[in-house]
Amino acid sequence: MLTKSSTELVRQQNSALVLASLRRHGPLAHTDISHHTGLASATVSVITAELEKAEVLERREQQASASRGRPRVIFGQRRDAGYLVTVRISSDMVQYSLADYGGTLLDRFEEPRNHADTATRPFTEAFVAALDRLADRSRIDRGQVLVVSISSKGLVDPLTARLVWSPVFGAQQVDFAALLQPPWRAKILISNETLLVAHAMALRMEKAGARDLQAVAALSLGHSIGLGIARFDRSGELSVTAPNFGHMLNSSDGKLCRCGAQGCIEASAGFYGILRTAFEVPPDTIPAKFVPLAEMDKIALRARQGHRMSEYAFRQAGLALGQGLSRVVSLYENMPIAITGPGTRYFDLIQRGLEEGLAQSQQVRLFGAPPISVVPEEATLVLEGHLDRALAEMDHDVIAARAVGE
Amino acid sequence: MLTKSSTELVRQQNSALVLASLRRHGPLAHTDISHHTGLASATVSVITAELEKAEVLERREQQASASRGRPRVIFGQRRDAGYLVTVRISSDMVQYSLADYGGTLLDRFEEPRNHADTATRPFTEAFVAALDRLADRSRIDRGQVLVVSISSKGLVDPLTARLVWSPVFGAQQVDFAALLQPPWRAKILISNETLLVAHAMALRMEKAGARDLQAVAALSLGHSIGLGIARFDRSGELSVTAPNFGHMLNSSDGKLCRCGAQGCIEASAGFYGILRTAFEVPPDTIPAKFVPLAEMDKIALRARQGHRMSEYAFRQAGLALGQGLSRVVSLYENMPIAITGPGTRYFDLIQRGLEEGLAQSQQVRLFGAPPISVVPEEATLVLEGHLDRALAEMDHDVIAARAVGE
DNA sequence: GACTTTTTTCTCGACAGTCGAGAAAATAAA
DNA sequence: TTTATTTTCTCGACTGTCGAGAAAAAAGTC
Incomplete structure (x- = not known):
């Protein structure tokens, strides 16, 4: 149901706009705020005055008054x-x-x-x-x-x-x-x-000037597999969700997942899944609670040296991820995908399988594979x-x- | 990006609200409009007067003036x-x-x-x-x-x-x-x-008074498989999408789909897929362009009489649908699912496989299976x-x- | 040092919109 | 004919945005 609007809501919306533009562009002068928001100068005056009185904004003198004319008054958030x-x-x-x-x-x-x-x-x-x-x-x-x-x-x-x-x-x-x-x-x-990663990626890409950006997905590789989807809705606002991607059914291959179900993506592509395949442990074995990175590095080293089963394990992980992502783009739309997490260091071993998995679906055949980038700095x-x-x-x-x- | 608001937008929003409430509840009197929209009586007066001048609304006399008092003036859309x-x-x-x-x-x-x-x-x-x-x-x-x-x-x-x-x-x-x-x-x-089916289902359920309704999915079964998802977004507006569900990858079973890819849901659950399995035609055979309902009815009859391969074909169709739906609820959220289309007449044969497919995922194990209803009147x-x-x-x-x- | 130019902020009146209260209208009941 | 009741309409108060121009504050100019 739509809800009624009123002049008070107008003010709220426009105040939010002023604060948001200050977030994006840093401290701004009156004139810049007016320019960024599209609000009339007079309106900006009223809003900033109000936020100043509420002790949310503070005035800062402009350091070097480069040009002549009345010096600008810069508004910024009060840190306290x-x-x-x-x-x-x-x-x-x-x-x-x-x-x-x-x-x-x-x-x-x-x-x-x-x-x-x-x-x-x-x-x-x-x-x-x-x-x-x-x-x-x-x-x-x-x-x-x-x-x-x-x-x-x-x-x-x-x-x-x-x-x-x-x-x-x-x-x-x-x-x-x-x-x-x-x-x-x-x-x-x-x-x-x-x-949060997807949210941050969307912000970065918007800042970098991606104009027709509709949506971004972030895929985190590690002991578990996570996916975030950030989309700009009709009103231009960012709405992000975290689908249950890691435990989405991949295939009825009987691989036991630590969630208790079988065939989850994570059971193939999570660190414990890769380890299990590489060591040829039966797929219904209860997964390891934790796999140290050093252990994964060893398997990766062997895979890069041509050890068949290790290579195969990473490839199967990539395949499961690719197939899963193909389902994501089928059910949503094509969107750029950013891969993060500790698992990115094995991306060379995963990539082939991932591309293969993606290529199987009609969506990818029609619209091409989504652009994939690797962004290791997950914590940031x-x-x-x-x-x-x-x-x-x-x-x-x-x-x-x-x-x-x- | 958020956009600026203004008093004109307020009027637009509230005018839309008046028209929308007239759509939902039929012709209404001034008082009722005010009540449904939450707008003050005075505001409703201004808006209706304006829409009347624009020749969009017309006044209709109330037929039976049941109660005493000033008779109501009913506003309704001008049909012309x-x-x-x-x-x-x-x-x-x-x-x-x-x-x-x-x-x-x-x-x-x-x-x-x-x-x-x-x-x-x-x-x-x-x-x-x-x-x-x-x-x-x-x-x-x-x-x-x-x-x-x-x-x-x-x-x-x-x-x-x-x-x-x-x-x-x-x-x-x-x-x-x-x-x-x-x-x-x-x-x-x-x-x-x-x-459109999903859209209509969402409207019906909202009208029926489903209060905490977040989303609805519609699944259409026929020669091809269609899915629509209707969701109420944060602002309470209905936003509907039609994911490429029928051609989402189901499993790498090599079943050729008419889209040219292999392993699509449709290749298992579309009428031509069911026919192919029932007749034990190799799965890479190019699908039939069109399967008459009479033909499907025959296979269904045989299945109900216990013919193994026919039974299996429907069951496999259900399994593909169930697994696909489990992926939908994993990637979105749990939501009621309405099944429509000519394929609903075989629902008894499909149901078991469908439930089995759904049950495999963690999402369903955690939150239970989504409520499924069969609504055959697709055309309406x-x-x-x-x-x-x-x-x-x-x-x-x-x-x-x-x-x-x- | 006084004046001019330039740039920015601030202020004022006009305009658009919503709201609450109460007047006006129109009917049924007394 | 009067009264009670219900609904619609109208008026003034309030909130908000906007454009124009006044005021402020600096640098440049003579």
Whole structure:
């Protein structure tokens, strides 16, 4: 159902536009804002004045007044308007970061995890302690942290802010919102990790000036397989999803996946799947909990030296990925695909199978194979995604707060 | 990118809201419009007055003034505010319908097609002649037809209004816009047939009061296999797509599809695929151009009587569909699935395989199988979809016209 | 150092839109 | 004929955007 519009919503939309253009282009002068947003100068004045009064924007003097004329007044986010924490959960460590409203990283540390340990209790305790540590070290009032953005591999329910299924905790759910007691009042965002990568890739490509960009997919290769899809909807807004790609049925080959099903893509293309094939272990063997990169490197080395079974294992992984991606483009549309994650270092071994798998479908035969790029720096992308989503959320809240009179 | 908002856009949005509520609930009084849209009474007055002046709405006296008080003034669409034509192209016939702005069907006829005939020329000539015939028979000025909505199975490019790949014309494209010479000024809409079914199903379910409805999929079974997905996006608007489901890779079983690829779902689950398996024809045999329903009925009869190969053929079809649907819910989300098309009459033979195929994926194991319903009246649904899309387009144009001062 | 030029920001009045309250209209019941 | 009831219509207040031009603030010019 459509909803009614009103003059107040107009202001909200346009305020959001001003904040968004400041996010994209950095601090801007009145004139530039007007130019980027398409709003009349007078309108920009009213909006910036309001955001200034709300202590969200601040004026900065222009450093070198290059040209003559009245000097520009540059508006920028007040860094202390709020803070955000990002938490990146992976199987072997948890990374905590603190950033301000300007998007500047203030603090960061990692805590190793024991991947054998699947209990949630030690984790939740460490989580609360880590947040306290972040706040204390930077001397930030806990109430000033407005968003905590959490990412993990696996399935996520953004509405209830819970992990539905993760490789780390399985089906055990963690209610993050309940962990943050009163001095804390942050909103919890929870996202699939590869969703954040796709989000960041879409931002990068948009910034790089890809004009007719419709959608981008990110594929993360590692112990598990993740996919994120970022699409610009009709209204031009970015909407990202993390389909259950790793556990989508690939083929009824009986390969046991650690999720308990058989024939998942991950059972062929995840590190444990590659290892199993390379060592000719029966496909219904329960998968290894964790495969160190060093172990994978060894298999890759053998494959590059011509060892048949190792070569075959990587090729089969590529095939499963290619077939899976062909299904993605069949069910969505052709879109550029960015491959990230630790598995990118074996891309040479995977590529052939991947292309072969892609080529089998009508979609690819008709429209050609989607452009594939390899972007190894996954961690950077994840952080970019975290920041953009958390800051957008904060902007949104700032604007909504005006309505109830803050 | 977000776009700026303005008071004019507010009026557009709210006018659209009024027209949409009139579409959903039929002719309404001032008070009811206000209630349904949430707009203030005064606002409704201004909007209806404007639409009345634009000759889009008309006042109708209330028939039986049941209660006392000032009698209500009912607003309804002026039927003569514009007309639309729907064209449904299928392999054996083309159906033309004419409807008015109120959504009432005025005329309809069908023209048989020779399915052996894949040339576009005879078709385009018949198309133009049929449109002339519709206009003449109902004595409607050609300029009054504002939308021509065309549907076919296959892949469609809505932007250029062309069929990209259809079972009827293969890769030959038809430029419909070029066919309509000046007295005609209708806008061409072109949609995949099953997309319209999904659209109509979403409308029906919304009307039936499904509150938390996120998405619906429609699966059409016949000589070819079609899928449509209708989703309510964040803004609550319905967005529908027609993924290339029928030609998504199912498995590398070497079954030749009529699209030229191997292993498509259609090659197992389309009528020609079922026939091929039932008759134990080698899977790389070039598929039959057309399988009469009577022929399929015979195979189904044999299957129901226990003939092993026929039973197996249907079961394999179901398996391919189930596996395909499991991939759909893995890549999108769990959603109700409505099955339509001539193939629904064999649903009893397909069901087991379908459920088996679905059950293999983690998504289904975690969230359960999506609810499946059988809705045989495909033609009705297609028309409903046509009407809703065409009328929405007309409403949209009416409102946009105000901006340039009509 | 006073004036001019240039550039930017700020301010004002006009215009478009929504909203709530209450007046006006139109009917049935008393 | 009057009253009660229901609906539509109208008016003034409020919020918002926009264009034009005034005001501000610097550098250049004589």
